[in-house]
Amino acid sequence: MHHANHYYGHSHVLARWCGLDPRRPPRIRGYLQHGWNIGDGMAGDHSYVPGVPTLVWSERTRRRAWALGRHDTYVVGAPWAYLLRMSPEPDAPREGTIWYPFHGWEGQRVVGDHARLVDEIRATEPGPVTVCLYWQEFQSPRLRRRYERAGFRVVCHGYRGGRYRDLDPDFLDRQLAEQRRHARVASNRLSSAVLYGALAGCEPAVYGDPMVLENEDPSLGGQDRIRREWPELHGPRPDPAAARAVAAAELGADRLLPPAELRRILGWPDEYQETYVDDAALPGIRR
Amino acid sequence: MNPRLIGGEMPVWTDRDPVRGAALVPLLAAAARGRVLVAGPHDPALLDALPPADLTLLVRGLPDARRLAERYPDATVCCGDLAKLAAEPPFDTVVALDGLGRLSSAEAEPPPWAEAFALLLGALRPGGTLLLGVENMVGTHRLIAFAPDPATAGWSPADTHDPGRPAGLDRLRAHLTAAGLGTPAVYAAWPSPAAPEVLLGEAACADDDLRGWATAALARACRTTAPALTDPARLAVDALRHGAAAHLAPAWIVTARRGDTGADTDVAAVAGAEVVRRRDGHWWRHRAGGAERVPAGRTLTEVVTAAVLRRDLPAVREALGAWQDSTAAGVHADQIVVDRAGTLTALAAPGDPVLALHALAADLLGGGLPLPWPGPLDEAGLTRLLAAMTGRDVDPPTGTPRRTGPLTVRELTAERDRLARELADARAQAAWRERALTERETALDQAWRLVALLSDTGPARAGRALLGGFKAARGTARAVVRRLR
Numbered sequence: 187m188h189h190a191n192h193y194y195g196h197s198h199v200l201a202r203w204c205g206l207d208p209r210r211p212p213r214i215r216g217y218l219q220h221g222w223n224i225g226d227g228m229a230g231d232h233s234y235v236p237g238v239p240t241l242v243w244s245e246r247t248r249r250r251a252w253a254l255g256r257h258d259t260y261v262v263g264a265p266w267a268y269l270l271r272m273s274p275e276p277d278a279p280r281e282g283t284i285w286y287p288f289h290g291w292e293g294q295r296v297v298g299d300h301a302r303l304v305d306e307i308r309a310t311e312p313g314p315v316t317v318c319l320y321w322q323e324f325q326s327p328r329l330r331r332r333y334e335r336a337g338f339r340v341v342c343h344g345y346r347g348g349r350y351r352d353l354d355p356d357f358l359d360r361q362l363a364e365q366r367r368h369a370r371v372a373s374n375r376l377s378s379a380v381l382y383g384a385l386a387g388c389e390p391a392v393y394g395d396p397m398v399l400e401n402e403d404p405s406l407g408g409q410d411r412i413r414r415e416w417p418e419l420h421g422p423r424p425d426p427a428a429a430r431a432v433a434a435a436e437l438g439a440d441r442l443l444p445p446a447e448l449r450r451i452l453g454w455p456d457e458y459q460e461t462y463v464d465d466a467a468l469p470g471i472r473r
Numbered sequence: 474m475n476p477r478l479i480g481g482e483m484p485v486w487t488d489r490d491p492v493r494g495a496a497l498v499p500l501l502a503a504a505a506r507g508r509v510l511v512a513g514p515h516d517p518a519l520l521d522a523l524p525p526a527d528l529t530l531l532v533r534g535l536p537d538a539r540r541l542a543e544r545y546p547d548a549t550v551c552c553g554d555l556a557k558l559a560a561e562p563p564f565d566t567v568v569a570l571d572g573l574g575r576l577s578s579a580e581a582e583p584p585p586w587a588e589a590f591a592l593l594l595g596a597l598r599p600g601g602t603l604l605l606g607v608e609n610m611v612g613t614h615r616l617i618a619f620a621p622d623p624a625t626a627g628w629s630p631a632d633t634h635d636p637g638r639p640a641g642l643d644r645l646r647a648h649l650t651a652a653g654l655g656t657p658a659v660y661a662a663w664p665s666p667a668a669p670e671v672l673l674g675e676a677a678c679a680d681d682d683l684r685g686w687a688t689a690a691l692a693r694a695c696r697t698t699a700p701a702l703t704d705p706a707r708l709a710v711d712a713l714r715h716g717a718a719a720h721l722a723p724a725w726i727v728t729a730r731r732g733d734t735g736a737d738t739d740v741a742a743v744a745g746a747e748v749v750r751r752r753d754g755h756w757w758r759h760r761a762g763g764a765e766r767v768p769a770g771r772t773l774t775e776v777v778t779a780a781v782l783r784r785d786l787p788a789v790r791e792a793l794g795a796w797q798d799s800t801a802a803g804v805h806a807d808q809i810v811v812d813r814a815g816t817l818t819a820l821a822a823p824g825d826p827v828l829a830l831h832a833l834a835a836d837l838l839g840g841g842l843p844l845p846w847p848g849p850l851d852e853a854g855l856t857r858l859l860a861a862m863t864g865r866d867v868d869p870p871t872g873t874p875r876r877t878g879p880l881t882v883r884e885l886t887a888e889r890d891r892l893a894r895e896l897a898d899a900r901a902q903a904a905w906r907e908r909a910l911t912e913r914e915t916a917l918d919q920a921w922r923l924v925a926l927l928s929d930t931g932p933a934r935a936g937r938a939l940l941g942g943f944k945a946a947r948g949t950a951r952a953v954v955r956r957l958r
Contacts, residue, residue, distance in 0.1 A: 235905040237898020239847035446861040
């Protein structure tokens, strides 16, 4: 229903799980959580419509959402966890660390000392480092060069998409392929990417200056609370088993719904939706 | 002469709704010894279970007495007021399962409960057995009842305000013991004082091992479509779960022996079967053809409901899957006992599995529970979802839902609130969709116009003319420049 359901190709992944054509997933009957947070799982700047359920990743988020006043909330698990179930682990060695510097989203800006962060990464990481930037930052040659000069490989997983445009159905596939090449995943803030990595078999770590988001709202406790509530994932070398258990719980990996069941929850298939037409077959295309 | 008119008989009176129920038969058969007095209106099916030779029947209405005399020519049928029976020699067994309320005649001041009890006890010889029904004035049947019609309340409706009537189960026991009846066995009776179908002894009410069986029996016995304040089956099962079954039962059936100090309460009964706890600690079900162990555990409905409330969907999935993969797939979930090992035992014959799922869906929705699935969900929708949880695609009956439960104020109010909420939600969503549609139409309109302009085909002549004009102007300008050079 909401355009954010298509972010990162989430609806595409779920369509694949449900056995539907993933090229154009039907509207979801509900708002799907699209990133991990310490609130109700949803983005604060979206408008919500009464009676449209909120579909969150984990039981913990559901309980918290309830306590924050969002009651029409149900657990479906994270699309990432579904993707992992559908993508067998390749038989290839893992090496080095994939590092996600904290980033802002569309229209947001992060204030922090990237040079100091680079030093800290070099001092901590034992192997080669791949830095993954958000697309906005990846487009800044200056920022890219800063990490490249430190000897890091710099990648970007793709676009998030927005308002039904610039959708990137392969975003999570690229992210998974990248993470599975690495032995570690790290960031200066606990985020979806770190939880994703932990679930995908990387040893997670959260360290370094968490930086500040311009106009960041700390009303839910901010970074202090995150460190207190999720200590299992913080530090340069957290216990991987404990961290993975936390990641599985936060991503609802223990709560995935079988395809038939998920189809019912999402209201799929959309009985009005017509068969997807390839570009070449679009009406009006001259061959 | 049969019937014998002992005084106080009522020539044109008939007591309707005599106490009845096959579950009472084993108790009656076990208690009846020697000379037996049955006082008050009792269903012939119960009287048939008694040896007719030494049987005395007491009723107050003459038409009733005549019918009994005709049916039981070997019995002594007395017609009149209990107080006039004092002249009779005492009996070995006194049966008053209908209670004490319909033993006195219109010809006399209605006696308070304690006085009527003393009169009845006076008819019992020392060492004799008393079988008495006592209505619980705060039993579930009263808690769910609408206000009675004062016009039909009879001439002595003061039972609830009789200070001498034992208030509650504990005082009833104390009263019986003080009257020299030792330690009586008290059975909690459902669903009504007049027609008990389930009797649970004290141990049967309290033992967790029997809970599944007892829950199933209560769900079956209390199932009704009669109007009520709330669903009696749900209330009875709740009472059992929370240890209040004995105190909230519609009636108590007491068996007591004058001068006796011990009573066996490890018994429960339903129509056609008696369940007894043996020395091995297990409950065994006795019926014609032999005994079988009663499965210890909880009903599948309870297991699923508990998991639903915990939002433990994997557990719900597992329970539903085990059920639908078993031979009990077509048995209603409230008639299946799940033991600790997860083994299912069906207590009823199987029917259509889809209807069984539908019944569970109705039960979950009717309970007004917070469900772990997004709505709006009707019974058919939830049935499909429950089936999907077991990997099945089913086609449940749709259309106007068939009301399977009672028409209750609680459920009606909940349904009205739900519909009001759904309507408000639907209006908000319709407004949102209008806005979204307008946005998308605007975007589509602009996209089509752009496509037409860029493709140089289609009906965008005005746009082409615009572009054409621009191109022509550009061409002219270039030509002028070339000439100037």
